[in-house]
Amino acid sequence: MQDVQNQKSFQYLYEVETLAQDILTDKETKLDLSNSRNKFREAFRALQGVEDRRTWMQMGSVFVERPTEECKRILLNEIANADKDIEGLDKSIKSKLHKLRDLEHEPRLEGFTLNPISAAEAKALHKAFGAV
Amino acid sequence: MASAAAAKIAEVRETTRVERIGAHSHIRGLGLDESLEARHVSQGMVGQMSARRAIGIVLKMVRDGRIAGRAVLLAGQPGTGKTAIATALAAALGHDTPFTSMAGSEIYSLEMGKTEALTQAIRKSIGVRIKEESEIIEGEVVEVQIERPATGVGTKVGKLILKTTEMETVYDLGGKMIDSILKEKVQSGDVITIDKATGKITRLGRSFARARDYDATGQQTRFVQCPEGELQKRKEVVHTVTLHEIDVINSRTHGFLALFSGDTGEIKPEVREQINGKVAEWREEGKAEMIPGVLFIDEVHMLDIECFSFLNRALENEMAPIVIMATNRGITRIRGTNYKSPHGIPLDLLDRMIIVPTSPYEEKELREILSIRCEEEDCQMSDNALTVLTRISKETSLRYGMQLIMTSSLIARKRKAAEVDVEDIKRAYQLFFDEGRSVQFLKEYQQEFMFNEEDAIEMDTS
Numbered sequence: 337m338q339d340v341q342n343q344k345s346f347q348y349l350y351e352v353e354t355l356a357q358d359i360l361t362d363k364e365t366k367l368d369l370s371n372s373r374n375k376f377r378e379a380f381r382a383l384q385g386v387e388d389r390r391t392w393m394q395m396g397s398v399f400v401e402r403p404t405e406e407c408k409r410i411l412l413n414e415i416a417n418a419d420k421d422i423e424g425l426d427k428s429i430k431s432k433l434h435k436l437r438d439l440e441h442e443p444r445l446e447g448f449t450l451n452p453i454s455a456a457e458a459k460a461l462h463k464a465f466g467a468v
Numbered sequence: 469m470a471s472a473a474a475a476k477i478a479e480v481r482e483t484t485r486v487e488r489i490g491a492h493s494h495i496r497g498l499g500l501d502e503s504l505e506a507r508h509v510s511q512g513m514v515g516q517m518s519a520r521r522a523i524g525i526v527l528k529m530v531r532d533g534r535i536a537g538r539a540v541l542l543a544g545q546p547g548t549g550k551t552a553i554a555t556a557l558a559a560a561l562g563h564d565t566p567f568t569s570m571a572g573s574e575i576y577s578l579e580m581g582k583t584e585a586l587t588q589a590i591r592k593s594i595g596v597r598i599k600e601e602s603e604i605i606e607g608e609v610v611e612v613q614i615e616r617p618a619t620g621v622g623t624k625v626g627k628l629i630l631k632t633t634e635m636e637t638v639y640d641l642g643g644k645m646i647d648s649i650l651k652e653k654v655q656s657g658d659v660i661t662i663d664k665a666t667g668k669i670t671r672l673g674r675s676f677a678r679a680r681d682y683d684a685t686g687q688q689t690r691f692v693q694c695p696e697g698e699l700q701k702r703k704e705v706v707h708t709v710t711l712h713e714i715d716v717i718n719s720r721t722h723g724f725l726a727l728f729s730g731d732t733g734e735i736k737p738e739v740r741e742q743i744n745g746k747v748a749e750w751r752e753e754g755k756a757e758m759i760p761g762v763l764f765i766d767e768v769h770m771l772d773i774e775c776f777s778f779l780n781r782a783l784e785n786e787m788a789p790i791v792i793m794a795t796n797r798g799i800t801r802i803r804g805t806n807y808k809s810p811h812g813i814p815l816d817l818l819d820r821m822i823i824v825p826t827s828p829y830e831e832k833e834l835r836e837i838l839s840i841r842c843e844e845e846d847c848q849m850s851d852n853a854l855t856v857l858t859r860i861s862k863e864t865s866l867r868y869g870m871q872l873i874m875t876s877s878l879i880a881r882k883r884k885a886a887e888v889d890v891e892d893i894k895r896a897y898q899l900f901f902d903e904g905r906s907v908q909f910l911k912e913y914q915q916e917f918m919f920n921e922e923d924a925i926e927m928d929t930s
Contacts, residue, residue: 363697367634370698374637381640426702446564447706451754452601455665460717461600461707
């Protein structure tokens, strides 16, 4: 058994599998974050139509009553946090994917590390080349 | 059951490859191993080991993309695989690296100047990689609710419920979005994408879950799977365009029309300068990567002295591609002058180039190539016939030998034989003259031809 763990192929498989599992976990987390971001947004929209000065909010398993304005602020804050976390996850998934492709001896995905061109420039290109 | 499957396979074969067979269509790459050593027979390439190794190094140079503006000359007798090596390089570079192939005489056109044609060819060989990013919302419509005010005027309000296999959420809609939803006739069960930046709604099709077996359904209805993952996605697309393509777009107001009509004409230098500036700006902002590609000029001795001096200058540019030229000429007149020079190329340009010679094929290699061609042209040939054909190719030329493959295979098919035999080759050899016998024939029967002048037959090859 000791022998197997030191074998090169085992080491290789271990590395590939860990990295791939990491990517899957990140994707899962991103999904959860995205889901909660949607829920926060829905809540925020609902509060915008409310006239009451104070609102009940469920935080974990506790209900608290706070002024509506403060509730809105909390929600906006949460949405911004989720945005930031998703952005970070996107980046980490990307770098991990590059690493995984390297490990699996697949060709590098070129060009995905570039900064995007502006929307106006993209529109001009699409106009010239048709919908790509 | 088995016969049905067989019929299906035959069908697939028929539809997938309708490509025509060209002289170099059997080449799939340079046939090098990881250490850039040439394998004797690989990827359709045979022999020419040293030339292939040399081009392998050029390939590495292009892939790394660090060195621009180098010139390589492939020099060798006719039929020694110069174009084959260039084709192999193009295949090995892959689709992402621009590869432009032109013949030297292509630059002489009435529509544009020689230097313009060369500039376009050079700019066609330089790629720019850019990335486009867009945030989209993609999902299956669960429900659309649109409330119109009772009076008929005023703002409309609405709700859109979207779902993927993982999540579901409600979006409040503003007046503009409601208009585009009404315009696209979005209803529950459609799969749509919304571009966040522009608010453009696109219908991808109907969800499979809503597919019903009605007798009367529109033909255009396309059924798609309910999307997976998040509703809000970031889409990144990487495009590779050549500098010439960007030039063309910007030199015409209706750029895309010019692209497809093929009539691009000359492009103003100001436009080129603007493009260069823009691309330099993109590079500085990390928005674009340059991909120096390869420009291949076959029959380079057909260029004249002006083109050569232009090339000299163009190679100095930092955005120049790697230029590969091929020629089968020895010491000959430089076109446009009375001076003679090796390969018909001025010495100063020759000095800038690295020269890769190709040498005539050995008999064993000829046999290898002919058998590869037989396979490519779907022709069964017996061993003896292949030996005879190799002999013929050795004595006449490889090209003539390759011509005999198809002709003798047709002769064999006429006598309903499964494979080509020696007699078919003999018959084809009698029917079709090679260059040597044709010359001999002319010499013998010169008197009987028209307009025949003794000793005035010297072809001007410059």
